[in-house]
Amino acid sequence: MAVLNEEQSMLRDAAKSWTQEKSPVTAFRKMRDSGVDVGYDANAWNEMAEMGWAGVIIPEEYGGSDFGYLSIGLILEELGRTLTASPLLVSAVGAASALVLGGSDAQKSEWLPKIAEGTAVGALAVDEGAHHNPSKVETTFSGGKITGKKSFVLEGFKADVLIVSAKGPDGVGFYLVRGDDAGVSRTRLALADSRGAANIEFKGAAAEPLTGGAEVVEKVLDRVRAALSAEMLGAAVQAFEVTLDYLKVRVQFGQVIGSFQALQHRAAKMFTDLELARSAVEAALQAIDAGTPDVPELVSLAKAKMGDTFHLVSNEMVQMHGGIGMTDAHDAGFYLKRARAAEAAFGNQAFHRDRYAKIQGY
Amino acid sequence: MADFGGGDLDALRTEAKEWIAANFPASLKGRPNPMMREERSTPSPEQEAWRKAMGEKGWGVPTWPAAYGGGGLSAAEARVIQQELGRAGAYNPIGGMGVMMFGPTLLEYGTEEQKQEHIPPIVKGELQWCQGFSEPGAGSDLASLQCKAEDKGDQFVINGQKIWTSGAQFADWCFCLVRTDTSKKHEGISFVLFTMHQPGVEVRPIPLIAGNSPFCETFFTDAIADKKNLVGPLNGGWTIAKRLLQHERSGLSGAGGGGFGMGGRGIVQMAKDYVGADDDGRLSDSDLRTRLIMNEMDGRAFQQTAVRSMMESRSNSGPSAATSIMKNAGTRWMQDRAELTLEIMGHQGLGWEGDDFSSEELGAVRGWLGGKATTIYGGSQEVQNNIISKRILGLPDLTNNS
Ligand SMILES: Cc1cc2nc3c(=O)[nH]c(=O)nc-3n(C[C@H](O)[C@H](O)[C@H](O)COP(=O)(O)OP(=O)(O)OC[C@H]3O[C@@H](n4cnc5c(N)ncnc54)[C@H](O)[C@@H]3O)c2cc1C
Ligand SMILES: Cc1cc2nc3c(=O)[nH]c(=O)nc-3n(C[C@H](O)[C@H](O)[C@H](O)COP(=O)(O)OP(=O)(O)OC[C@H]3O[C@@H](n4cnc5c(N)ncnc54)[C@H](O)[C@@H]3O)c2cc1C
Numbered sequence: 001m002a003v004l005n006e007e008q009s010m011l012r013d014a015a016k017s018w019t020q021e022k023s024p025v026t027a028f029r030k031m032r033d034s035g036v037d038v039g040y041d042a043n044a045w046n047e048m049a050e051m052g053w054a055g056v057i058i059p060e061e062y063g064g065s066d067f068g069y070l071s072i073g074l075i076l077e078e079l080g081r082t083l084t085a086s087p088l089l090v091s092a093v094g095a096a097s098a099l100v101l102g103g104s105d106a107q108k109s110e111w112l113p114k115i116a117e118g119t120a121v122g123a124l125a126v127d128e129g130a131h132h133n134p135s136k137v138e139t140t141f142s143g144g145k146i147t148g149k150k151s152f153v154l155e156g157f158k159a160d161v162l163i164v165s166a167k168g169p170d171g172v173g174f175y176l177v178r179g180d181d182a183g184v185s186r187t188r189l190a191l192a193d194s195r196g197a198a199n200i201e202f203k204g205a206a207a208e209p210l211t212g213g214a215e216v217v218e219k220v221l222d223r224v225r226a227a228l229s230a231e232m233l234g235a236a237v238q239a240f241e242v243t244l245d246y247l248k249v250r251v252q253f254g255q256v257i258g259s260f261q262a263l264q265h266r267a268a269k270m271f272t273d274l275e276l277a278r279s280a281v282e283a284a285l286q287a288i289d290a291g292t293p294d295v296p297e298l299v300s301l302a303k304a305k306m307g308d309t310f311h312l313v314s315n316e317m318v319q320m321h322g323g324i325g326m327t328d329a330h331d332a333g334f335y336l337k338r339a340r341a342a343e344a345a346f347g348n349q350a351f352h353r354d355r356y357a358k359i360q361g362y
Numbered sequence: 363m364a365d366f367g368g369g370d371l372d373a374l375r376t377e378a379k380e381w382i383a384a385n386f387p388a389s390l391k392g393r394p395n396p397m398m399r400e401e402r403s404t405p406s407p408e409q410e411a412w413r414k415a416m417g418e419k420g421w422g423v424p425t426w427p428a429a430y431g432g433g434g435l436s437a438a439e440a441r442v443i444q445q446e447l448g449r450a451g452a453y454n455p456i457g458g459m460g461v462m463m464f465g466p467t468l469l470e471y472g473t474e475e476q477k478q479e480h481i482p483p484i485v486k487g488e489l490q491w492c493q494g495f496s497e498p499g500a501g502s503d504l505a506s507l508q509c510k511a512e513d514k515g516d517q518f519v520i521n522g523q524k525i526w527t528s529g530a531q532f533a534d535w536c537f538c539l540v541r542t543d544t545s546k547k548h549e550g551i552s553f554v555l556f557t558m559h560q561p562g563v564e565v566r567p568i569p570l571i572a573g574n575s576p577f578c579e580t581f582f583t584d585a586i587a588d589k590k591n592l593v594g595p596l597n598g599g600w601t602i603a604k605r606l607l608q609h610e611r612s613g614l615s616g617a618g619g620g621g622f623g624m625g626g627r628g629i630v631q632m633a634k635d636y637v638g639a640d641d642d643g644r645l646s647d648s649d650l651r652t653r654l655i656m657n658e659m660d661g662r663a664f665q666q667t668a669v670r671s672m673m674e675s676r677s678n679s680g681p682s683a684a685t686s687i688m689k690n691a692g693t694r695w696m697q698d699r700a701e702l703t704l705e706i707m708g709h710q711g712l713g714w715e716g717d718d719f720s721s722e723e724l725g726a727v728r729g730w731l732g733g734k735a736t737t738i739y740g741g742s743q744e745v746q747n748n749i750i751s752k753r754i755l756g757l758p759d760l761t762n763n764s
Contacts, residue, residue, distance in 0.1 A: 003673050244755055259758040264751035271750060272687045279666035280659075305663050353655045360658070362630050362645050 002282040008071050014051060015078035022047065023084040025331050031085060032194040038158050039196025040085040049118020054092040057223075058100065062112035069093075069223065069288040073230035073281070080234025083334055085195050087121045087155040093227040095122020098163040098174055098220045102210035107176060111161055123159035124224065125150035125200055126217070132347045134165060134221060135214075139202065141168035141175050145183070146207040149199070154345065156198035157188045164207065165217050172214045175207035193334075193341035222299040225346045226284040229299075229306040232342045233274075233281050236310040239317045239335040240270055246321055263320060270313050277302075277309040297359045304352035307343040314339035371442055374435075378421075378446040385415040386452045395453035413455040417486030422456020426469065430481035437672075459529070460484035460491040462613040464537050467606040471553075471594050480535075480555070492558065494524040494538030494580060495603065502745050503761075504539070505548045505600060509582065511540035518542075518554055518592070520562070520585040526739070530565040530578040533558050537606075538587075543597050553599035556587035572731035573714075610740045612685040629654065629699065633706045650705060657702055660695045667691070686746040686754075693736040693743065700730040 004012065023044055031041045048054065056072040058064025072093060079086065096115050099108055099122075114120035126134050128151055139148025146166050156162065162177045162184070177184060183205030189197040210216065244267060247258030257263055284302035287295050314336040318325040325332040343349065387408040396409055405413070416422045419433070424440035426432025435443065447454060465484045468477060483489040500507040509522025520540055530536070536558055543550030558565075562585030567575035594602045627635070633654060638646045645651040671684060703726045704711040711726055713719030737743040752759040 001674070002670065244757075247757060256758060259760055261748075261760075264755075264757050265744065265747040267755055267757065268690075268747040268750035271755060272691055275684075275687055276660070276663040276667050276691060279670045280663045282670065283666045301659055301662055305659060353652060353659070356659065357644070357651065357655045360630060361643065362634060362639065362651065362654075 001278070002070060002286065004070075004074075007067055008074060011056075011067065011071055012074040012078065015053070015075040018047070018051070019078045019082045019084055023079070023082055025082050025334065028083045028085060028194075028334065029331075037188055037196070038155070039194060040087065040155075044084065045086050045118060048086055048088065052116075053088060054096075054118045055116030057093060058096050058112050058116045062108055063116040064096075064112070069226060070282065070285040073227055073285040076227055076231040077234035077237075080231035080236075081238040083235060083331075083338055087123070087159070087196075089224060089227055089231065090124055090154045091115055091120075091122045091159070094124040094220060094224045095159075095161060095163050097223045098122075098124070098210060098216065099176075101219055102174055102212040102216040103176075104208075104211070107208065107210070111176075114160075120160040121155060121158070122161045122163060123153055123156040124220070125153045125156060125162050125164040126221070127152050132344070132351055134217060135172070137165055137167050137172050139164065139166040141166040141207055141209070144206060144208075145204040146175055146177055146202040147204055149201050151199050152189070152345075153198050153200050155196045156200055157186055157196055162200070163210070163220075164202065166207070168209060170213060172217060173212065174210040174217055174220070176210060177202065177205050177207045181205045191341060193337040195338075195341065218296065221346060222295055223288060225303045225352075226281070226288055226299045228342060228346060229281045229302045230285065232306045232310045232339070233278055235335060235338055235342070236277070236306070236313045237274060239310075239313050239332075239339075240267075240274060242331065243267075243313075243317045243320050250322075257320075266316060266320075270309075270316060273309045273312065277305045280305045297356055300347075300352035300356040300359070303347060304349045304356065307349040307352070310339045311343060311349075371438065374439055375442050375446060378443050379450075381419065382446055382450045382452055385412070385419075386450055387412055390453075391451040393453070395455070395457070409455065412452075413487045416455050417488070420485055422454055422487060423461055423465065423485055426465065426481070426485065430469075430477055431485040432481070456485065456487045458487075458490050459493050459537075460489065463493070463606050463609040464491050466609045467602060468593065470605065471602050475590065476555075476593065489534040490529065490532055491535050491537060492527050492530045492533035492580075494527055494530075494536045496526045497523060498525050502742055504603070505551065507539055507541060507551065509538075509540050510544070511542050511552060511554060511587065513542070516589045518552075518587045518589065520554075520556070520582045520587060522582055524580040524582075526568075526577050527565070527580040528577040530558065530580045531567050531575075536563075536580075537593075539599055539603055540587075542599075546597070548600040549597050551599040551603070552596055553593045553602045554587040555591040555593065556585060560585060562586065570732070571734070572728045574728075574732075607741060608685055611689045611746075613740075629703060629706070630658070632703070636706050636708065636710075650702070653698075654702055657695065657698050660691070660698070664688075664691050664695055684754075686741070686749045689740065690737075690743055690746045690750075693733075696736060697733055700726070700733045704730050 027041065027044065052065055053075050055064030056067045056075065057069060059066050076089065079088065092115060096112065099112055111120060111122070115122055128136065128138060128149060139146060139150065146164055148166060150164065158179070160179045162179055164175045164177050165172060166175050183203045185201045185203065186198045189199060191197055247263060247267065248256055250257045280302040284298040287298045317332045317335055321330065321332050324330050389408050390412060396405055420428065420431050421433045421443050424433035424435045424443045425437060428434030433440070433443070461484060465481060468480055495504060497507050497509055509520065509524060511518040511520045518540070534557065535555060537553065537555050539551055540554055541550055542552040562583050564581040565578040567578050569575045633645055633650065637650060640646050645654070668688065707723055707726060710719060710723050713723050713727060715724065741749065748759065748761065751757045
């Protein structure tokens with residue numbers, strides 16, 4: 001765990017006690033069983049917003065606290081532990097950072113305070129196919145209108161404001177589209193991890209450009225990738241701890257299964273990988289806060305390492321639980337499904353390995 | 363974020379710069395550390411001068427107490443010295459097992475008299491130590507060791523065999539685990555020190571797969587250790603041995619963050635040179651490229667973890683069970699990297715000797731082979747996993763290796 005300042009410790013403690021009391025995994029299970037179309041519990045989201053979590057990276061003049069990315073990463077890590085579903089990632093990190101980095105004064109004044117207080121939800125519409133590939137953009141902007149199809153838009157089904165990547169007269173950049181515009185047509189996606197997502201078609205929807213072009217698109221994506229990695233870290237750590245607890249209580253062959261070295265060494269490997277992944281995730285968030293030039297490579301490192309680690313731990317969680325891990329009544333399946341969805345979001349391991357090497361020149 | 367800034371460090375930095383400039387022989391700039399090689403037994407006059415200068419200054423072991431000749435510096439100050447040595451292309455001539463593991467252990471467990479006698483020669487690089495722990499029948503299960511010491515008044519008389527004793531043929535002294543009670547396992551072991559220059563000690567170098575002979579079989583026939591050189595209580599050596607092994611591990615894991623094959627052009631450039639790149643600048647062997655990236659990432663995450671644990675533990679001293687994680691992660695990374703290096707070099711990476719191969723190629727083969735030892739000594743990879751699973755994860759231990 002990174003060395004924290006006082007605000008950060010308080011945020012983390014608040015997030016820890018809130019998720020454990022108000023949003024344990026049973027809450028996620030209830031949300032899933034209810035079949036709610038947005039893929040999160042609106043009351044829980046309100047409580048999170050009331051605690052100021054949606055404004056953590058938003059400047060004070062727009063109603064935020066400007067605590068930074070390590071801070072919101074700490075919150076997401078705790079939410080990840082209990083698989084708490086919410087628009088915090090794409091709204092309070094994604095849409096918020098797009099507006100902070102590329103919004104006009106008018107756009108900031110209109111949207112940031114609402115995002116900070118959670119009364120508006122923003123989403124990022126970037127991908128156009130089965131794989132994350134932000135440089136491949138066929139959606140176009142011309143004459144103030146956006147036309148094209150976006151896929152796998154997390155929290156996109158009911159989002160109030162959509163930050164859409166499109167090709168305009170000056171190349172690829174972000175555009176702001178109101179969710180209720182008549183040119184927006186959305187289809188809800190039912191995903192294995194039960195979170196909210198949509199495919200969205202823009203048929204000449206009214207759009208306003210953000211500044212900064214493709215550079216801001218990449219900067220925003222890196223912020224979301226790092227923050228998502230923090231959520232994955234929390235989920236992976238929890239999956240590991242639950243499994244470790246099980247190794248200490250499940251008896252077979254007259255002894256707890258945690259006494260079998262075949263399982264012990266796999267547990268030790270998981271713990272080692274989690275420690276390394278934690279370092280990568282925290283370093284990426286700290287680099288964003290410090291504004292250092294190595295943000296892209298550190299973020300790709302974090303997302304790739306975290307993806308591999310969550311992949312491993314979620315598989316082992318099911319395997320080491322034996323038959324019970326295969327049942328829907330057990331939480332292991334939730335972590336497994338969430339792992340794959342989070343790995344695929346904003347670039348899987350292959351994407352980030354390739355990107356890391358390209359940045360390093362090979 | 364790290365804040366080691368402040369005026370004091372700047373003053374020390376200036377002092378270090380000036381002192382190194384005045385004392386480090388220019389002819390040694392960028393040269394490898396002779397401590398790390400077999401040529402260490404025949405140092406050149408420049409190498410000797412540099413060792414003596416650093417030994418007097420105490421900066422070879424910057425954090426050891428000044429009372430015994432050490433630098434008396436904080437960890438942050440020590441980093442400044444390290445950085446300035448690096449900047450000047452200077453190696454640290456003070457090293458070996460005395461520095462890495464025995465010294466820190468003696469500082470913790472030795473009597474005042476023992477520290478006064480044994481620490482200053484280590485600080486000055488005058489005496490080399492070897493580690494008499496492993497025996498043919500006692501490897502990972504070190505506590506089953508048999509080499510015995512009998513009480514003969516003010517001396518112990520030692521009979522038995524040690525094996526894999528690194529540098530025994532160059533060593534002046536040995537720190538040794540001996541059995542002083544055969545009725546108990548862990549509680550029958552004592553930690554003694556004795557000179558290697560005595561008739562009862564015989565060493566026979568063992569050639570390794572890498573072609574060199576850095577370690578020996580070591581035989582003791584009525585070898586003598588003075589009673590004043592018993593460290594800790596009689597039959598209380600196991601606790602001290604465990605602590606020493608922690609120091610050994612943290613030293614070894616530190617090596618992982620350093621630079622296997624990092625000298626010269628670096629592994630990525632090497633891969634481009636041997637394998638070539640496509641029009642987009644990607645390595646043309648995409649399978650190799652992926653594995654190389656994963657290894658690069660592992661190394662980076664390892665370094666980030668080393669930095670993080672340093673930041674987190676600035677208050678608490680000495681190595682902990684976390685060194686087991688670092689040892690496994692660091693050695694895994696190094697061994698993978700050595701394998702990748704050979705693969706990159708292709709047939710050229712299989713040369714054993716001769717002019718058809720560059721020194722880099724010949725070095726890669728030897729390094730690859732020698733590196734296999736890193737997951738065996740200092741507690742094997744499997745033993746580290748046992749330690750992690752028992753001490754950190756709290757899982758039951760069936761080996762009863764306390
Ligand atoms: C889909 C499904 C269908 C099934 N159908 C049937 C059926 O029709 N009839 C029936 O009778 N049973 C059935 N089973 C049960 C199945 O045989 C058991 O799940 C299996 O024997 C494992 O037992 P367990 O679930 O109690 O896990 P446990 O035995 O508790 O194992 C938990 C974990 O510990 C590990 N472990 C256990 N012992 C050791 C050891 N000595 N060394 C190392 N690791 C160890 C296991 O590999 C596992 O990873 C079914 C299971 C599933 C998932
Ligand atoms: C290059 C080199 C330098 C060395 N220098 C020194 C030195 O200076 N002084 C010194 O005293 N010793 C030294 N050693 C010895 C080293 O400490 C031993 O090799 C080490 O302790 C392993 O013991 P062993 O070789 O007897 O292997 P064994 O203990 O016989 O191990 C064989 C295999 O079994 C595995 N194994 C053993 N126990 C377990 C277990 N409980 N669970 C799972 N797997 C297990 C091991 O991991 C290994 O893979 C050196 C070794 C090498 C290779």
